[in-house]
Every structure is written in C-alpha cells, then in structure tokens.
Amino acid sequence: MSVGLEHYLVVSVLLFCLGLLGVIVRRNLLVIYMSLELMLNAANLALVAFSRYTDRPDSPDGQVFVFFIITVAAAEVSVGLALIVALYRKRQTAHVEDLTTLKL
Amino acid sequence: MQDALFYTFAFLTLVFGFLVVANPFSRNPVTSAMFLVLTIVSLAGLFVLLHAFFLAAVQILVYAGAVMVLFLFVIMMLDLKEEERRKIKTLGIVGGLISAGAILTIFLSSLLKAPLGAVQSPAVEGGTVPLAKLLFTQYLLPFEIVSVLLLVAIIGVVLLSKKDLK
Numbered sequence: 001m002s003v004g005l006e007h008y009l010v011v012s013v014l015l016f017c018l019g020l021l022g023v024i025v026r027r028n029l030l031v032i033y034m035s036l037e038l039m040l041n042a043a044n045l046a047l048v049a050f051s052r053y054t055d056r057p058d059s060p061d062g063q064v065f066v067f068f069i070i071t072v073a074a075a076e077v078s079v080g081l082a083l084i085v086a087l088y089r090k091r092q093t094a095h096v097e098d099l100t101t102l103k104l
Numbered sequence: 105m106q107d108a109l110f111y112t113f114a115f116l117t118l119v120f121g122f123l124v125v126a127n128p129f130s131r132n133p134v135t136s137a138m139f140l141v142l143t144i145v146s147l148a149g150l151f152v153l154l155h156a157f158f159l160a161a162v163q164i165l166v167y168a169g170a171v172m173v174l175f176l177f178v179i180m181m182l183d184l185k186e187e188e189r190r191k192i193k194t195l196g197i198v199g200g201l202i203s204a205g206a207i208l209t210i211f212l213s214s215l216l217k218a219p220l221g222a223v224q225s226p227a228v229e230g231g232t233v234p235l236a237k238l239l240f241t242q243y244l245l246p247f248e249i250v251s252v253l254l255l256v257a258i259i260g261v262v263l264l265s266k267k268d269l270k
Contacts (some may be wrong), residue, residue, distance in 0.1 A: 001112075003106065003107045003110045004105060004220070005220065006215060006218075006220055007110065007114070008150070008154070009211075009215065010215075011114045011117060011118065011150070013207070013208065013211045014118055014208075015118065015121050015143075016207065017123045017204035017207055018118070018122055018124075018125050018204075019121070019125070019207055020200065020204050020207065021125055021126075021173075021200040021201070021204045022124065022125035022126075023200075023204060024196055024199055024200035025125070025126070025196045025197055025200040026125065027196075028131075028133055029243050030133045030136075030137075030175065030178065030179060031124075031125075031133055031184075033175075034124055034133075034136055034137060034140050034175065035124070037140065037167075038121055038124060038125070038140070038143065040107070041143070041144065041147055041167075044147075044159075044163075045147060045150060045151075048151055048154050048156045048159060048230075050152060050229075050237060051154075051156070051228055051230070052154045052155060052156070052226050052228050052230075053225075053226055053227075053228075055227075055228045056152060056227075057227040057228055057229070058230075058234060059234065059238055059242075060156075060229075060230050060234055060235060060238065061227045061238065062240050063156055063159055063228075063230045063235055064150055064235060064239055064243050066156075066159055067159065067162065067235070067239070068243075068246060068250060070159075070162055070163070070166055070167070071166075071250050071253075072250065072253065073171070074166055074170060074171055074254075075253055075254055075256075075257035076257075077171050077174060077175075078174060078257055078258075078261050079257050079260050079261055079264070081175070081178045081258070082261040082264040082265050083264060084178065084249070085178060085181060085182070085264075085265065086264050086265070088181075088182045090148075092138055094182050101150065
C-alpha cells in the first residue's frame with residue numbers, strides 16, 4: 001500500500017498525542033513549552049499533508065497557513081520564554097507545582 | 105523509495121518526539137531540547153516528501169535554528185539542576201493517557217468514516233513561487249498583520265526582560 005494522506009494524518013495525530021501527554025504529565029515549565037511546540041508541529045504536518053492532497057495545484061493555501069503558524073509560534077515562544085525568565089527571577093522556580101498562587 | 109523514506113522519517117519523528125516528552129534515561133530539559141531539534145529536523149524531512157520545500161527550509165531555519173537556540177539560552181540562564189529528582193505523579197500520567205487516548209479514538213473513528221477514495225492524487229508543489237504569489241496577493245493583509253505582531257512581540261519581550269519588572 002503506497003503512502004497517502006491518511007498515513008501523514010496518523011503520524012500527525014500520534015505526535016499531537018505525545019505533545020498533549022507531555023503538557024499534562026511533565027512538571028517543568030520549559031518541557032511543557034517544548035511539548036506545546038510538538039503539538040503545533042503536529043498541526044503543521046496535518047495542514048501540509050491536506051494542502052498537498054486536496055488544494056488546487058496552483059495555490060497552496062494550506063502551506064501559507066503553516067507559514068503564518070510558524071511565524072506566530074516564534075513570537076509566542078519569545079514572549080513565553082521571557083515570561084518564564086521573569087517568573088524565575090521573582091520565584092526562583094520553573095516548576096508548575098510551586099506556582100500555585102492563583103489556586104483558591 | 106519514497107515509501108521507505110516516509111516510514112523512516114515518520115518513525116524517527118515519533119521516537120524523537122517520545123524522547124522529548126518521556127526520556128527514560130534523563131529528565132534534564134537540555135536533553136529534551138536536543139531531541140526536539142531532532143524531531144523538527146525529521147519533520148522537515150516529511151515536509152520535503154510532501155513537496156513543501158520552502159516550508160522544510162523555514163522549519164529548519166526558524167525552529168531548529170532560532171527557537172531552539174532561544175530555548176537553550178533560557179535553560180542555561182535558569183540553573184535547573186535540582187529539578188531532576190522530582191517525582192511524576194500517577195494522577196498526571198493517568199489523566200494524560202486518558203486524554204491522549206480519547207483524542208486518538210476520536211481521530212481513528214473519524215478516519216474510518218472518512219471518504220478517502222475521494223482524495224485526489226497529490227498535485228500541489230510548495231516551491232517559493234506559488235507561495236509568494238499567494239502571500240503577496242490574496243494573503244497580503246494577514247502578512248502585514250503578522251509583521252505588526254512580531255513588532256509587538258519584540259517590544260513585549262524587551263519590557264518583560266527588564267530588571268525591575270513593575
């Protein structure tokens with residue numbers, strides 16, 4: 001059986017589940033952030049696969065969307081890491097279990 | 105040949121992705137970051153197989169280059185050595201497995217119902233020319249908004265990184 005759209009989608013959903021698992025299980029803020037990046041990349045893979053198989057040949061709209069996602073993700077990572085650094089300066093921790101001030 | 109390459113890259117992506125999330129040998133964030141770089145590089149291989157050549161290059165330049173360097177800088181700045189010996193709670197593992205399993209079930213049931221015979225043969229080529237044409241005609245407004253967003257991100261990061269954060 002030759003590789004088709006569904007193969008790429010299966011890889012994408014498995015990668016997304018790995019990222020979700022990382023966000024829920026890991027307790028380190030930085031590793032949680034990396035797992036978020038994994039989930040974004042999984043979505044990118046699905047979009048590129050759909051674009052390859054279902055877009056009109058002369059207009060790769062899905063790939064333009066992935067381009068925007070990569071740009072926004074880069075901005076998001078820079079702001080998020082700056083937040084983590086600012087938090088670390090105040091609280092000396094990057095561990096979610098120590099950051100429970102908002103808990104009721 | 106293409107199929108073998110697909111299976112190689114898919115296997116590498118998933119294995120490295122797993123090592124980012126749950127490395128049995130080390131809980132150090134630096135190892136996670138390094139395996140994230142490898143995941144991103146093998147994902148770029150999958151992009152090349154999907155003929156998205158420009159995106160594969162951007163993926164390596166922006167993610168494996170810029171974003172991961174930022175991650176490594178932050179990991180170096182926060183000295184995270186003592187974080188390694190903390191335990192992972194079983195409640196978290198159970199909750200994570202349940203939610204990931206739920207998403208997998210939803211996906212697989214919808215994949216089984218999907219009319220995959222209707223999918224065309226692959227046609228789109230993701231070179232720079234068609235992408236640039238779309239980007240500068242149909243998607244010009246989002247493109248400009250993204251540039252404003254990047255500017256806002258730069259200013260925000262500079263403000264947040266100031267020493268006396270009010």
